[in-house]
Amino acid sequence: MSARGPPAYDRRVFSPSLPSSGPSSGPAPGPSPGPASARRWRADPPAAVSWCAALLFCVLLCATLAAGGPGEGAVDLPGPALVALAAALAAPLGWAGRRPWPVLAVLLAEVAGWTAAGLPAERIWPLLPGAALVTGAVAALGPPRAGRAAAALTLAVLEAAVQLSLYADGGGRRVFAPGFVALTLLLALVVLLAWLAGASVRERREHGEALRAEAAARVVADERLRIARELHDMVAHSIGVIAIQAGAGSRVLDSEPERARGTLRAIEATSRETLQGLRGMLAILRGAGPGAGDEPGAGAAQAVGFGPLAGLADLDRLVETTARTGLAVELRRLGEEGGPLPDAVDRSALRIVQEALANVVRHARAGRCVVTLERRAAELRVEVADDGRGPAAPSGAPGYGIPGMRERVALLDGEFTAGPRPGGGYLVSARLPLAAAARPAARPAKRP
Numbered sequence: 001m002s003a004r005g006p007p008a009y010d011r012r013v014f015s016p017s018l019p020s021s022g023p024s025s026g027p028a029p030g031p032s033p034g035p036a037s038a039r040r041w042r043a044d045p046p047a048a049v050s051w052c053a054a055l056l057f058c059v060l061l062c063a064t065l066a067a068g069g070p071g072e073g074a075v076d077l078p079g080p081a082l083v084a085l086a087a088a089l090a091a092p093l094g095w096a097g098r099r100p101w102p103v104l105a106v107l108l109a110e111v112a113g114w115t116a117a118g119l120p121a122e123r124i125w126p127l128l129p130g131a132a133l134v135t136g137a138v139a140a141l142g143p144p145r146a147g148r149a150a151a152a153l154t155l156a157v158l159e160a161a162v163q164l165s166l167y168a169d170g171g172g173r174r175v176f177a178p179g180f181v182a183l184t185l186l187l188a189l190v191v192l193l194a195w196l197a198g199a200s201v202r203e204r205r206e207h208g209e210a211l212r213a214e215a216a217a218r219v220v221a222d223e224r225l226r227i228a229r230e231l232h233d234m235v236a237h238s239i240g241v242i243a244i245q246a247g248a249g250s251r252v253l254d255s256e257p258e259r260a261r262g263t264l265r266a267i268e269a270t271s272r273e274t275l276q277g278l279r280g281m282l283a284i285l286r287g288a289g290p291g292a293g294d295e296p297g298a299g300a301a302q303a304v305g306f307g308p309l310a311g312l313a314d315l316d317r318l319v320e321t322t323a324r325t326g327l328a329v330e331l332r333r334l335g336e337e338g339g340p341l342p343d344a345v346d347r348s349a350l351r352i353v354q355e356a357l358a359n360v361v362r363h364a365r366a367g368r369c370v371v372t373l374e375r376r377a378a379e380l381r382v383e384v385a386d387d388g389r390g391p392a393a394p395s396g397a398p399g400y401g402i403p404g405m406r407e408r409v410a411l412l413d414g415e416f417t418a419g420p421r422p423g424g425g426y427l428v429s430a431r432l433p434l435a436a437a438a439r440p441a442a443r444p445a446k447r448p
Helices: 045-066 079-095 100-116 127-141 144-170 178-251 257-286 312-323 343-364 401-411 434-438
Strands: 010-014 328-335 368-375 379-386 415-420 426-433
Touching (some): 100 127, 100 144, 127 144, 127 178, 178 257, 312 368, 343 426, 401 415
Antiparallel strands (some): 010 328, 415 426
């Protein structure tokens, strides 16, 4: 591969060797939970709006009850008693945001009782739009059937009260007067608009709840996919190494006991490291889970036995572990010098190399493998090439290794290819853009 400018070249060859068992670093502790909010009290907007509306309607009722003079329908009560009456009539509106159905029933009962007593309905006209507004609250907070029933009941009671009051005052002549017919239609329109507004609020709320539930389900599915991908990458590589070492040890058990003991020590070291990673992952899943703001798969990456944030800094150890299986691995670092890689690119590159090496160990029957990293100004290229036969045709269910690598690259808007090389062997290649990883959220991968 070529790079712009004078390339920095680092070439390391890891020959097959027997490992010495030693302790491996455990997973880093998860983030401590943030402090709880000290401010627990907050205002209740529905209650505040309801009581403000009750106060406004109380003032309007005081004005309408006291309007006019003797013989003109005014309520003949002292000032304090009149205020108390208005307050009693308007007080139920204070609970409209919490208990709209009982409040509506009380308001309609007040209108019906006032009309049945032979008192003019225009003296309590503020209660009519008040009942219409409470009808909208019923439609907004209750099921659709409740909203329709409330609208029909309110419309029937209010129209009956107005018509009876007009008939009692002037007979049919007032009932059918154009001005009062228009008033009747306007009242019906107000009730209808209140019901439609409440139904619209309820539909928007239900739609928002459905979107939130869908988003939560998508987050759970994506996190399950990330956990499965991390678990596969961690366990598949280790099990492949263990299987190769166990086979080599069994062949030399009688002829070369010392070498067989070395393979057993290597199996023990690899098994302990894998078990430690699994325990770390279970601790994260049973605890706080992925930290807020982490890149995809960051929570699981902390538990895979390659340090707190597994990345290319652990690549030498990964290649050395693979070389224990008898595969000669050459590591090449090319390209421009630059600052630290974005965390998502750093971790994804390591996982791609890990899974590609696991496939070489399990399937390729290769004797040599070359891992190449090329850093450019806007991207990182990763290649893993071997001289084996490539993956065998699947005899059962398809594996998850190559789809998992493709998903990791798609999360970063990169390009991924995997297939036989023209001269023999197999090549896994990935291009990881650095700019895509720096964005707050990457595009979700398409599942195969």
